[in-house]
Amino acid sequence: MLEVRDVGYIYQGKYQSIEALKRVNCHFAAGKFYAVTGPSGSGKSTLLSLLAGLDLPTSGEILVEGCTMAAMDRDKYRREVASVVYQSFNLFPLLTALENVMYPMELLHVSKATAAETAKRLIGEIGLGEKTYQQFPVMMSGGEQQRVSIARALAAGGKIILADEPTGNLDSANEENIVKIMKNLAHEKGYLVIVITHNPNVCEQADAVYRMRDGELRT
Amino acid sequence: MFHFRKVVLNISRHWAKSLLAVFSCMLIVVFLFLFFSGLLVNLQQMEALSEAIPIEARISNLNGTMSSGMIIQERVIQALEDSGYVTDLQYTSEIAAAMGEVSGDEAAKMERGDITFPLGLGVNRVEALTGASAEGFTFAEGAGSELLTGTESVCVIREQEMEELGLAVGDSIRVTLFSVTYPGDNAMKNYNRLGVYELRIVGSFRIPVSEIATRAAQMIFPVKWQREIQKQAGSTFFADSARFRVAKPLDLNSFKAEMDEVGLLPVISEANSSQHGIALTVNDETFIKTATRLRENITLTQILMPVIVVIVGFLGFVVSYLLLQSRRPEIAIMRSLGVSRRNCFGMLLFESAILVISGSLAGVIVASFFVDMDTVLGLGVGISFFVVYMAGTAVALKILGKFSVMQLLTALD
Incomplete structure (x- = not known):
């Protein structure tokens, strides 16, 4: 589903350039749960951002179902195909949980009523109750926010979930729940789930683990 | 949406x-x-400044001490009448008038100035008469001050003279008119007989005592008519006073340039006194400020x-x-x-x-x-x-x- 070919990425700073990725090659298939791990600064998050189409590789290419990302409308790709779950949740602070989940659907011109109905269903599926609908992110716990963030990722209907340290800010009980949700999405609903993590427990449960070091990828 | x-x-x-x-x-x-x-x-x-602070101007002699009783060339008056920068032009011209037909020795005496004349004044409008106001004039029924702007043989006589001579509005009188000139560069006048004219009295006027000038007019005529008869008699026309308002105060410099071309000089207070109305006094200080x-x-x-x-x-x-x-x-x-x-x-x-x-x-x-x-x-x-x-x-x-x-x-x- 996703193929990374000789991908390199250089951060162009004001005073210096940093080579974050060096000729990375890997392949991700639908219906599987992948973990990408490695020490801080090894290039994990950069790889995830490139997979999310937030930027293009400095060298090499990323293929989505055989099409190079460079030739795609990457905004549309993020709206319809790939969704990102962040460590710090990145929910809109002034939107309620329900509105946050509805947002990607409304972007796809789904009617407000349908979007609200779907959002409520998704919030229920990830284990949150009705009381969270009208809560603003600041009123929710970290685990609740991360669940809402996952519900938002599912809302658009894309089949790729990219998660950057989704359990990083959670306690162990919440961590287990989130991993379980991710695994289910991959194995039961056919999503491609890629998780960036430092957590060995998450890696243990993954179908495949990629280890990164100094911008290079090792299986 | x-x-x-x-x-x-x-x-x-x-x-x-x-x-x-x-x-x-x-x-x-x-x-x-x-x-x-x-x-x-x-x-x-x-x-709105032009209306709020109108600029008034007058012709004076070179040192600015005279505003009437001067010799102002007809071409200057004509230039003022033709100028687009001049509005509300009011000018007068002295003319001496004696009741009835005067000729022979008596006329010669008059021309020498041995006999004092009643003062007549040609005016182009009522307001030109110093000290007069529209309320001080009484016109015959059907007549009005506009008669003084025309060329008809009419006159308006001071109420005092009307009473003394037993005249009434609507009467016709015969007068012998003498043009007034200043042969020297001083106030000495010469009178030249123009002829005998029949005039219809169309009104009378009264000037409050407080407003009576040293040269209070006793009889006024339309100045255009006066210009006509002087022309016919071969006599040179002079105005003796002229004042007006500047029509376009914001173009004051252009106005002054035009007046300069006409030959009007700025007032020089050190200059000798003379009868010649060749200077322009413009009251523009407040406006300019x-x-x-x-x-x-x-x-x-x-x-x-x-x-x-x-x-x-x-x-x-x-x-x-x-x-x-x-x-x-x-x-x-x-x-x-x-x-x-x-x-x-x-x-x-x-x-x-x-x-x-x-x-x-x-x-x-x-x-x-x-x-x-x-x-x-x-x-x-x-x-x-x-x-x-x-x-x-x-x-x-x-x-x-x-x-x-x-x-x-x-x-x-």
């Missing part, structure tokens, strides 16, 4: 910042109204205008930058969810536009308490402010939008 809903939602949820933006716009708009209404008032005052002050105000305001435009644009930039800076993460999240850069920019610009328009309207309402609101001023200031302020906002958004979504979202983690 989705974007519009989100914009409205953003405005309401960011209510404190929205209020701040509206309030800052309102203050700027009020200031702009005060500034531009000041300019408008100055421009209106400048336009006021006009200069207004012009300075207008010029200063006009110089400041581009500065104000830059300041408004800069304020649009600074206020928008400061208010939207903290919303960079929000923009990054929108981008990560697939909202295009253009849509993000458009939504924030639209949001700002709604706040700016609200602020402008509030500013117009507040300003209307302080200034006379005019539709043109209101629209002009409102639209100009909106365009300039939004230009500053657009620049701020352009700069704020220049960041890597990837780096920002990674940094957030």
Whole structure:
């Protein structure tokens, strides 16, 4: 589903350039749960951002179902195909949980009523109750926010979930729940789930683990 | 529709910042109204200045001591009549009149000045008679002061003489007229017999004692008629006084240049006294002082205008930058969810536009308490402010939008 070919990425700073990725090659298939791990600064998050189409590789290419990302409308790709779950949740602070989940659907011109109905269903599926609908992110716990963030990722209907340290800010009980949700999405609903993590427990449960070091990828 | 809903939602949820933006716009708009209404008032005052402070001018002798009893060439009078810069021209011409037919020795005596004449005066309008007012004139039924502007053989006689001579309005009289000249450069007069004329009395006049000048006229005629008869008699016409108003006070310099071409000189107070009306006295001090002050105000305001435009644009930039800076993460999240850069920019610009328009309207309402609101001023200031302020906002958004979504979202983690 996703193929990374000789991908390199250089951060162009004001005073210096940093080579974050060096000729990375890997392949991700639908219906599987992948973990990408490695020490801080090894290039994990950069790889995830490139997979999310937030930027293009400095060298090499990323293929989505055989099409190079460079030739795609990457905004549309993020709206319809790939969704990102962040460590710090990145929910809109002034939107309620329900509105946050509805947002990607409304972007796809789904009617407000349908979007609200779907959002409520998704919030229920990830284990949150009705009381969270009208809560603003600041009123929710970290685990609740991360669940809402996952519900938002599912809302658009894309089949790729990219998660950057989704359990990083959670306690162990919440961590287990989130991993379980991710695994289910991959194995039961056919999503491609890629998780960036430092957590060995998450890696243990993954179908495949990629280890990164100094911008290079090792299986 | 989705974007519009989100914009409205953003405005309401960011209510404190929205209020701040509206309030800052309102203050700027009020200031702009005060500034531009000041300019408008100055421009209106400048336009009304000609009426408020009319510039009066008169022909005088070179040292400026005489305003009547002078020799003013006919070509000067003609030039004043033809000039587009002269309005309300009032001039008189002395003419001596003796009742009945005078000839032979008596006429010679008169010409030598051995006999004192009743003073006649040719006038081009009632107001030309010093000390007279329209209320002091009584005209025959069906007649009016306009008769004095024509060329008919008519006259208006002072009430005192009418009584003494037993005359009545409507009577016809025969008079012998003598033109008045000054042969030397002094006040000595010479009289030249023009002929005997029959005149119809069309009115009488009365001049209050307090207003009686040293040369109080006893009989007045239409000066145009006088010019005609002098021409027919081969006598040179001179006016003895002339005063008028400057028609276009804002073109004062052009007026003075034209008067210079006519041959009228500025008054030289050190010059010797003479009977020749060759100088121009213009009472323009107050006008010039006021006009200069207004012009300075207008010029200063006009110089400041581009500065104000830059300041408004800069304020649009600074206020928008400061208010939207903290919303960079929000923009990054929108981008990560697939909202295009253009849509993000458009939504924030639209949001700002709604706040700016609200602020402008509030500013117009507040300003209307302080200034006379005019539709043109209101629209002009409102639209100009909106365009300039939004230009500053657009620049701020352009700069704020220049960041890597990837780096920002990674940094957030």
